[in-house]
Amino acid sequence: MRSYQHLTVVLVLTALACLVTTRGIAGAQTRRNIKVVLETRQSGTSNRQGIQGSGSVVVRNGTARPSGRIAAGDRQTSVQRSSGIFTLVLDGSESILTVATRVPQSDAAYYYNYALGLGYIDRRVAFDEVGTSLRVGAEILSDGQIRLRLTPRVSYFSIDRPAAIDFTEAATDLIVHNGEAIPVGGTTSKLDEVTRQILGYQSRSSTDETNFTVTATVQ
Numbered sequence: 210m211r212s213y214q215h216l217t218v219v220l221v222l223t224a225l226a227c228l229v230t231t232r233g234i235a236g237a238q239t240r241r242n243i244k245v246v247l248e249t250r251q252s253g254t255s256n257r258q259g260i261q262g263s264g265s266v267v268v269r270n271g272t273a274r275p276s277g278r279i280a281a282g283d284r285q286t287s288v289q290r291s292s293g294i295f296t297l298v299l300d301g302s303e304s305i306l307t308v309a310t311r312v313p314q315s316d317a318a319y320y321y322n323y324a325l326g327l328g329y330i331d332r333r334v335a336f337d338e339v340g341t342s343l344r345v346g347a348e349i350l351s352d353g354q355i356r357l358r359l360t361p362r363v364s365y366f367s368i369d370r371p372a373a374i375d376f377t378e379a380a381t382d383l384i385v386h387n388g389e390a391i392p393v394g395g396t397t398s399k400l401d402e403v404t405r406q407i408l409g410y411q412s413r414s415s416t417d418e419t420n421f422t423v424t425a426t427v428q
């Protein structure tokens with residue numbers, strides 16, 4: 210009798226273990242990847258000055274006399290540039306979206322002063338081989354929309370030791386529809402200054418405009 214009871218208990222425990230494992234696998238399978246694309250569009254005008262000439266040779270009484278005119282004119286051309294980068298984020302987690310592996314020295318000095326001013330580092334820290342990226346968090350909400358969090362990050366070498374700083378105070382939080390491109394900033398953007406710097410925005414003339422859009426798509 211006891212052997213039958215023991216066998217029953219073992220079978221029940223085995224069935225429960227299989228159920229838990231199956232649910233765990235099913236739960237893991239429901240976590241999907243989210244593709245996050247960040248696009249930059251720049252539009253503006255450029256002026257080109259051209260010179261046009263016309264002329265002829267007039268022969269009178271056996272003497273050749275050249276004649277002609279030169280006219281200068283301006284030509285205005287519309288210029289548009291676009292670029293995009295993307296990363297894949299597992300639902301409910303984070304990924305790193307690399308923007309630049311190594312920035313110019315002038316940009317490195319900007320990030321150094323920014324980090325120093327907010328107390329992330331002290332003056333003894335050296336900034337070498339500075340790179341920029343965004344830490345991207347993504348989560349699918351119950352209504353199908355996607356919550357995003359974009360945190361600017363700089364990486365660097367200091368005394369042969371790699372390090373990174375996440376500027377959490379400059380993070381941008383968004384809720385977007387699946388697959389829809391959403392403007393996140395431009396010439397009149399309210400994005401934090403350091404985020405705009407990482408994305409490549411610089412002060413431009415009034416005839417130029419820079420726009421940023423983000424698209425999150427469930428894979």
